[in-house]
Amino acid sequence: MTYQGVLTKMQTEIGNPIQYYLVFEDSFLSMNQLLxxxxxxxxxxxxxxxxxxxxxxxxxxxxxxxxYSSAAVGDWIMRPELSTAHLGIADRDLExxxxxxxxxxxxYLAFSTEVKVGVTxxxxxxxxxxxxxxxxxxAIVEVPNRYLAGITEVALKDHYTDKTNWRKMLQDTSESCDLILEKAKVESLIPAEVKDYFYSQKNDVYELNYPILSYPQKISSLNLEKTPSFNGKLVGIKGQYLLFENGTVFNVRGSEGYVVTINV
Structure with a gap:
């Protein structure tokens, strides 16, 4: 079958394993079924x-x-500490x-190959x-606006990375981490104005299982501009990446806005 449309990040559904869907204007693909x-x-x-x-x-x-004009991609998206809507100050579009x-x-604190701090x-x-x-x-804290989340993340960046090493993330690892213990360490590190929002009694740890038949031993990233036609056997999905049998990995989110035809 043939599917055509504009790539956007895969939609997901929590499950064991996680379910992935590529959604186009008039159709969608259940990616797990293509493994x-x-x-x-x-x-x-x-x-x-x-x-x-x-x-x-x-x-x-x-x-x-x-x-450089849309409010949806202002600097505060990547750097939430720059948020100013709580002050009634616009960056590009206050509404x-x-x-x-x-x-x-x-x-939150999340673990793939190391512990990272993030905001969502x-x-x-x-x-x-x-x-x-x-x-x-x-989750570490729940705050009422993006600015408070941002200054909390900044305070914790001296102790945890805020980036994901995507190459390591896509390789086989059975490591785990005691995130409840890590969470206990950060209570004294968060800003004073956020301490009342700390999840002191809530220690729910999410365990996430991805649909992967095999991991790549050596990773090669697919760039559709350089390789406009690609064919391979799908052996896994993790993050927003499709993993293929020959070690090729394709970042769907990194290719948003690309018009593609997919034959399965």
Missing amino acids: DKEIEINFSGYQCLNCNKKKKIYRQGFCYDCF YESKVQLQPHIV RKTQVPTRWIDQGATQAI
């Missing part, structure tokens, strides 16, 4: 996720003009920024952890 099957991906162009124009993608699925920033946010909207739990390929995660 151990050959897939052909053909790249044919671009479509900006913001303006829908067929313009070259610059970053995060946006063309150059939209990336949009208030909607996103002034809602409950979670600061409460509505994005556990999606955010799945997208990062975490195998375990625990």
Whole structure:
């Protein structure tokens, strides 16, 4: 069968294992059902996720003009401590920024190959952890806005990384971490204005299991601009990556806005 459309990040559903779906305008693919099957991906162009124009993608699925004008990709997205909607101050569009920033946010610890600290909207739990390929995660605090989550993350960056090593994340590991113990360590490290929001009595640890038949021994990243036609057997899905039998990995989220045809 043939599917065609604009790539966006895979939608996920918590389960054992996690369920993955590629969603296009008029169809969708249940990716778990394609494990151990050959897939052909053909790249044919671009479509900006913001303006829908067929313009070259610059970053995060946006063309150059939209990336530097849309409120959806302001600096506060990657650096939540820069959020200003709680002060009534706009970055690009106060109405949009208030909607996103002034809602409950979670600061968390997640583990894939090491413990990292991160921020997400409460509505994005556990999606955010799945997208990062975490195998375990625990919430530290729940705060009413993005700014408070951001300053908490900044305070913990001296003790934990805030980045995921995607290459290590995609390789076989059976390691685990005592996240409850790690959470206990951070209570004294968070800012004073956040201490009342600390999850002192809540120690729920998410365990995340991905649909993987085999892990790549040597990783080769697929770039559709350089290799516009690719064929391979799907052997795993983790984070937002498709893992193929020959060691090729494809970052779906990193290719948002690309127009593709997929044959299965």
